[in-house]
Amino acid sequence: MTDIGIVGYGCYIPRLRIRVEEIARIWGADGKNIKNSLGVEEKSVPDIDEDTVTIAVEASKNALKRARINPRNIEAVFIGSESHPYVVNPSGTIVAEAIGVSNNLFCADLEFACKAGTAGMQICYAMVKAGMIKYGLAIGSDTAQGRPGDALEYTAAAGGAAFIIGNNPLAIIEDTLSFATDTPDFFRREGEPYPKHAGRFTGEPAYFRHVVTATTNFLKKTGLKQDDFDYIVFHMPNGKFPLKAAKKLGFPPEKIKQSLVVKKIGNTYSGSSLLGLSNVLDVAKPNERILLTSYGSGAGSDCFSFLVTDAIEERRCSAPRTREYIENKEYVDYGLYVKLKGKLKL
């Protein structure tokens, strides 16, 4: 059986940032305290002309550079997001046209809170495995919404990552497993501009139960042990939850450190765990193994094991690394942030 996995990956993070202290200043809150309790210092902000589609296109262009394939050979595009610009009219067809993929295309926009991007990866993996497509493109991209003054406003950020799935990979998908239950910890109703969340309920019964159970079931299924992994990546709603989940599962904190991009860019929702993976792939060596567990409210987790191949060394230099996007930044104040997020009525 030929190995199937990630043939090319790419990310994109808008270059504008707002500091947690700047948001706290507006609401009379203690910025330092919030920063420490969330483990987030600043978050990325989309420019006025950036949205889920533009982020997805830029990330996909980087994935194509690394994959070194003709985009015409991509036969499936799945975008996971909580902020598709249209409710009706797919983001996927715009992205497909913008990067020049085949029109003989399996395409759909996916929604499962923050795990829709990894769900796209599972679909592409299954379709390649079934021989239905040669290559599939899975993207997690978001310009996350947070109600002004709400706790989410400190972390809801923008960014995304794209993965081309096929043969001759730079990281083999060894196996994948999902765990899902009806747990409404975070939701946004039709027509509503901002999501609502259930406060502390988003922790134990939601994030931790799903991340820990999916990972535990995955380890049981595959027979892999904590020591078999060199890096782990979990969904990052803040800087604290993934570290706590790693501890619960018996992983040392140093294995998750490389993936923790949340501290400098915030929670990029569907892009979150995938940007963590992108940052790990930027440094991983051949034969190293990566565990990824995403989390989407509502609620579910997708778990993967990736085995890095020799192809990584040659391909990863073909596009900007995640760190370059994180470090290339310009700060905005709350006034400009409000304008860029389209909150001003003209």
Add this chain to the structure above:
Amino acid sequence: MPNKSSIPLSWRLNKSIYRLVGNKCKRCGTFFFPSRDICPKCRRKGDIEEVVFSGEGEVYSYTMINVAPKGFEQQTPYLIGIIKLKEGPLITGQIVRPNNNIEIGKKVYAVFRKLTEDSKSGIIKYGFKFKIKD
């Protein structure tokens, strides 16, 4: 820019506005953007083929827009430039933030951004803009 209310017109231009697809006369080697049906130099002897432009070029000229036309009001202040593409043609496009490092001759590359939207309930138009190389 296409007529704001014309979805068919902007749809017809998708390929060129999304991916900088233009063309080239194989006979004389001249590149065209936007696409032309006939090479004005070679006329009927010309042989036109489709080309995807690299998106790379340099700033030929620019201006800052502070009073924007309808549909662009929220974006001010923003830069509009004439870009000389690596392949030859001069094209007009927005230059994305930051606005303070612009200079004639600076190298740029194409990025995919939201151009404008008809209204909050209308169609969103996407396409190329340019970014100064760091």
